[in-house]
Amino acid sequence: MKIIVDCFGGDKSPSANVEGAVLALKEHNDLSLILTGDEALIKAELDRLSYGGDRVEIVHAPDVITGEDKPTDAIRLKRESSMVKAVIMLKKEQDIAGLVSTGATGALITAATVRIGRIRGIRRPAFCPVLPTMNGGIVGICDSGANVDITPDMLLHQAILGSAYLKNVYGVKSPRVAMLNIGTESEKGDDLRKTAYPMLKACDSIDFVGNMESRDLLSGKYDLVVCDGFSGNVLVKTTEGTALELLKKLKKDIYSKTVYKLGALLMKKMFMEEKEFMNYHNYGGSVLLGCEKTIVKGHGSSDANAVKICIDQAYRMSSGAMYKEVEEALAKIDQ
Amino acid sequence: MKIIVDCFGGDKSPSANVEGAVLALKEHNDLSLILTGDEALIKAELDRLSYGGDRVEIVHAPDVITGEDKPTDAIRLKRESSMVKAVIMLKKEQDIAGLVSTGATGALITAATVRIGRIRGIRRPAFCPVLPTMNGGIVGICDSGANVDITPDMLLHQAILGSAYLKNVYGVKSPRVAMLNIGTESEKGDDLRKTAYPMLKACDSIDFVGNMESRDLLSGKYDLVVCDGFSGNVLVKTTEGTALELLKKLKKDIYSKTVYKLGALLMKKMFMEEKEFMNYHNYGGSVLLGCEKTIVKGHGSSDANAVKICIDQAYRMSSGAMYKEVEEALAKIDQ
Numbered sequence: 001m002k003i004i005v006d007c008f009g010g011d012k013s014p015s016a017n018v019e020g021a022v023l024a025l026k027e028h029n030d031l032s033l034i035l036t037g038d039e040a041l042i043k044a045e046l047d048r049l050s051y052g053g054d055r056v057e058i059v060h061a062p063d064v065i066t067g068e069d070k071p072t073d074a075i076r077l078k079r080e081s082s083m084v085k086a087v088i089m090l091k092k093e094q095d096i097a098g099l100v101s102t103g104a105t106g107a108l109i110t111a112a113t114v115r116i117g118r119i120r121g122i123r124r125p126a127f128c129p130v131l132p133t134m135n136g137g138i139v140g141i142c143d144s145g146a147n148v149d150i151t152p153d154m155l156l157h158q159a160i161l162g163s164a165y166l167k168n169v170y171g172v173k174s175p176r177v178a179m180l181n182i183g184t185e186s187e188k189g190d191d192l193r194k195t196a197y198p199m200l201k202a203c204d205s206i207d208f209v210g211n212m213e214s215r216d217l218l219s220g221k222y223d224l225v226v227c228d229g230f231s232g233n234v235l236v237k238t239t240e241g242t243a244l245e246l247l248k249k250l251k252k253d254i255y256s257k258t259v260y261k262l263g264a265l266l267m268k269k270m271f272m273e274e275k276e277f278m279n280y281h282n283y284g285g286s287v288l289l290g291c292e293k294t295i296v297k298g299h300g301s302s303d304a305n306a307v308k309i310c311i312d313q314a315y316r317m318s319s320g321a322m323y324k325e326v327e328e329a330l331a332k333i334d335q
Numbered sequence: 336m337k338i339i340v341d342c343f344g345g346d347k348s349p350s351a352n353v354e355g356a357v358l359a360l361k362e363h364n365d366l367s368l369i370l371t372g373d374e375a376l377i378k379a380e381l382d383r384l385s386y387g388g389d390r391v392e393i394v395h396a397p398d399v400i401t402g403e404d405k406p407t408d409a410i411r412l413k414r415e416s417s418m419v420k421a422v423i424m425l426k427k428e429q430d431i432a433g434l435v436s437t438g439a440t441g442a443l444i445t446a447a448t449v450r451i452g453r454i455r456g457i458r459r460p461a462f463c464p465v466l467p468t469m470n471g472g473i474v475g476i477c478d479s480g481a482n483v484d485i486t487p488d489m490l491l492h493q494a495i496l497g498s499a500y501l502k503n504v505y506g507v508k509s510p511r512v513a514m515l516n517i518g519t520e521s522e523k524g525d526d527l528r529k530t531a532y533p534m535l536k537a538c539d540s541i542d543f544v545g546n547m548e549s550r551d552l553l554s555g556k557y558d559l560v561v562c563d564g565f566s567g568n569v570l571v572k573t574t575e576g577t578a579l580e581l582l583k584k585l586k587k588d589i590y591s592k593t594v595y596k597l598g599a600l601l602m603k604k605m606f607m608e609e610k611e612f613m614n615y616h617n618y619g620g621s622v623l624l625g626c627e628k629t630i631v632k633g634h635g636s637s638d639a640n641a642v643k644i645c646i647d648q649a650y651r652m653s654s655g656a657m658y659k660e661v662e663e664a665l666a667k668i669d670q
Contacts, residue, residue: 148525215576238573241550263601
């Protein structure tokens with residue numbers, strides 16, 4: 001299994017990306033990695049980590065795409081960037097299964113759309129991050145921001161893609177799929193939701209359980225939520241933001257009184273666990289579903305462990321079973 | 336100041352509604368209330384509370400609109416319901432300034448739209464709940480679910496209405512208005528957001544500070560967020576849902592070990608305060624802005640104190656200054 005890691009563009013790149021790569025290699029014996037970016041800097045990181053194996057290839061790419069670059073311009077003009085070089089290799093070379101990047105989101109979507117083919121029948125790729133639920137499980141959200149204007153058939157595609165992803169990468173047997181809406185009744189929402197509802201209901205390849213109100217996202221009652229990229233983006237970022245702000249507030253309040261500090265000392269292990277539980281880095285990157293090859297977008301703030309988890313996701317996605325399942329489901333709705 | 340309280344339709348009605356009414360009367364000496372609903376039941380509640388004042392009038396309405404009723408049918412057919420009677424009186428009687436209801440949301444919007452006139456220039460009324468921010472302030476969200484399909488000028492109207500509301504009811508001097516978007520850059524989002532951005536920027540009557548990502552809602556950097564009703568609904572319910580789920584998880588984890596229970600005992604007062612801080616009942620109902628008269632929609636689960644706060648909101652909204660400010664701002668953009 002060969003995967004490319006774009007080593008530049010994230011806040012902690014290249015060190016986090018190179019270290020994450022080395023961690024992933026330790027875990028998977030049949031994995032080899034191509035690292036794109038400034039060769040000297042990547043080499044220095046590998047030396048720092050005393051990596052002596054032969055499963056790493058460096059492809060020199062001196063340029064970096066940043067969040068300030070306009071995606072379409074960046075893809076066209078920054079051909080020597082670590083991201084564009086990685087995407088072009090992913091497209092060209094048959095034996096490369098997937099790509100992990102912590103670089104600019106807009107540029108990555110554009111590059112993937114322009115350079116990498118889509119699965120036959122899929123109109124637009126969609127992001128699918130996962131969040132932890134309160135009963136110890138996970139929930140996938142598709143789409144979380146790739147497409148702000150969508151059509152009912154795209155919601156159906158997202159349900160098919162997301163279900164296959166959760167089955168094959170997370171081992172969820174029969175993912176319960178819900179549609180994000182402003183109420184649970186079938187007639188709720190705008191025209192998009194009203195048209196999509198019966199289409200989702202009629203699809204045999206997924207287990208559609210109805211509408212979900214956003215307050216139930218973490219309840220554990222759903223495995224996958226499909227939504228347009230705008231409200232999906234709001235859903236994911238509000239959840240992450242609220243959790244972070246509440247933790248910050250708790251911490252501040254604990255420090256306000258000695259007796260609270262004392263109490264918190266007894267609960268130190270628990271608070272550490274809560275913090276880890278809410279650390280979205282632990283749940284991997286946002287995969288871009290619908291492309292012919294695997295693309296995983298890690299958080300810009302990814303540390304080495306987060307990058308390692310992203311590579312792990314790409315590894316599990318690229319087994320082939322997921323793609324086969326998606327093709328079969330799409331063939332069925334075409335009939 | 337005369338306000339109507341619809342005493343039926345909420346989970347704890349009529350007792351919570353009648354008790355909330357009595358609490359509000361104690362606070363405002365110049366307030367009188369009209370309570371609509373089953374007369375005998377309301378009287379029994381007033382007796383239970385030993386209310387002996389003369390500032391309450393009961394208008395008998397034996398029927399109740401529930402969440403199961405189709406809004407348009409309910410408004411047309413359930414003319415003897417506590418909600419419809421209240422709305423008709425609000426429209427007809429000049430001296431009644433506002434209405435508080437904990438009944439079905441859909442029916443209330445429909446009744447308000449059909450029966451109560453809109454402020455001249457406003458196309459659709461919009462909900463504006465407030466949430467607490469982590470620095471001890473509040474943030475208003477307009478719209479949170481009245482209109483799922485909207486136009487750029489409606490976003491501008493919501494900014495004007497919400498600003499006037501926050502100024503006059505919460506004393507926010509110059510509310511910082513943001514537009515909910517999937518990124519902070521001015522060119523982010525769909526056509527709706529791209530068209531609305533320069534319109535908001537050009538309006539002198541509001542202090543538009545740019546786009547806001549949903550993760551910053553509770554940061555305290557914004558006083559008002561304008562959005563379409565779909566994503567606004569997701570924003571509010573995700574925030575409430577995440578906070579509730581996290582508190583539940585904390586509680587469960589505390590009970591899992593004796594040492595944690597001990598620690599939590601020392602922090603009991605703090606945890607009680609956090610719980611109160613996150614209790615959205617403390618922040619009042621969702622006002623329906625844009626109507627000629629004041630309408631406050633309390634949560635269906637409102638207790639007496641929550642109803643009292645809703646009446647208090649209606650009291651402060653109905654002073655007249657808010658409406659004058661809105662009219663002036665609308666006149667300016669018409670020029």
